[in-house]
Amino acid sequence: MVKPYKNLEGSKKEQVRTMFNRIAPRYDLLNHLLSFGIDNIWRKNVVKQLRELKAPLILDVATGTGDLAIQIAKIDPIAVYALDLSEEMLAIAREKIEKRRLHTTIQLKHGDSEELPFGNNFFDAATVAFGVRNFENLQKGLSEIHRVLRQDGRLVVLEFSRPKKFPLKQLYHFYITRILPWWGGIISHDKDAYSYLPESALQFPDGKDFTKELQKAGFESQKILPQTFGVATIYVAIKK
Template identity: 55%
Template sequence: MFNNIAKKYDFLNHVLSMGIDKLWRKKAVKLLKPLQPKKILDIATGTGDFALANLKLNPDKVVGIDISTEMLAVGREKIAKKNLSHKIELLEGDSENIQFEENTFDAITVAFGVRNFENLEKGLSEMNRVVRPGGKVVVLEFSKPRKFPIKQIYNFYFFRILPFWGKMVSKDASAYTYLPESVDAFPDGADFLKIYEDCGFTDTKQIKLSFGIASIYIGTKPIQ
């Protein structure tokens, strides 16, 4: 599915979110600034937007992994055009079986990816394994607003407008029907924080964005 929509993915992301997804990424990246991470892993990197945003932290290296070969191809082309291939490396990789050794990265980022994990706990446990003690994981993900009238507007847009335009532009009916369905099924808020903690993270926190349309979840691997 993601291979099918790869070439239209960036366009649809920015247009259907009215560009607000860029602001969400910037806010997520700022949370890592005090850590000054030098080696960052971006999981479910897709076309590399979050990997590129991480360069604001001035790391030595950003590595992005994804299972979609077509999304990675688009991302590599984008990075090459910006002459940033020496700073960002995109690799094929499974977020639930990460190919790196324990304690490899100072920080990990994930944008709109964890809800696609087949096994959420396994994916989060893998992040805990490859981030160093004291390192942080920042997850940016859609959540479900609960207050009137944002909840009603959001549901109408997400379940009616977005699938229609997503299908029209991408020519893939399943992708933008899957999106609202996957968000609806995702354990957001306190439910996600509980899973986060069960997978070994401490100092967990949710930061709601845009009236709860999306959330940033941050967690730290404890120093033992």
């Protein structure tokens, strides 16, 4: 199990909360900078997988600073419940949501993805953007999302993946293991956080391996949509 801080005590969950609380002030800047702004396109592509739903009730797990929840609000859901483990990330999300006057649509919730504070069969859809690799127990987190979704409810996951073709595979590996940790560490003042990002991305079970994890949790995989030559992937699954 990859943890953000190898020299600190505590569970992965505790360390992830500490990490995001530390890097929250510079998180958005680094997200857009290190992805060259392409992460905005990826989030819009996630929302495209929800557009056909009529007045849905949606859960955004690991919402961070709320960027995906804000995008989802554009499809006129009944409500978006945006949950995150980090209080500091939610504080920034709150500012952004209030600035856009979306506080009646987006409900922020401090909570644990592996112990969701919602009843069974509650949501029409759920999303997770760059969050599942931070779950301490992947199966527990996916099973909790399955529990709170209604029958035939939709799960859309956006996560980093590994390009497979030469030369992008080699270029990506060099960027994510050398350039990104150095650059991210300087700007965030937390070198460990931006060393953890590539380590967790490279160890994440992407592609068909992730669809197997979805199936174990009770989902039926519908789509695997590689983004930007496979740097990230969108997974669409249905609760069965």
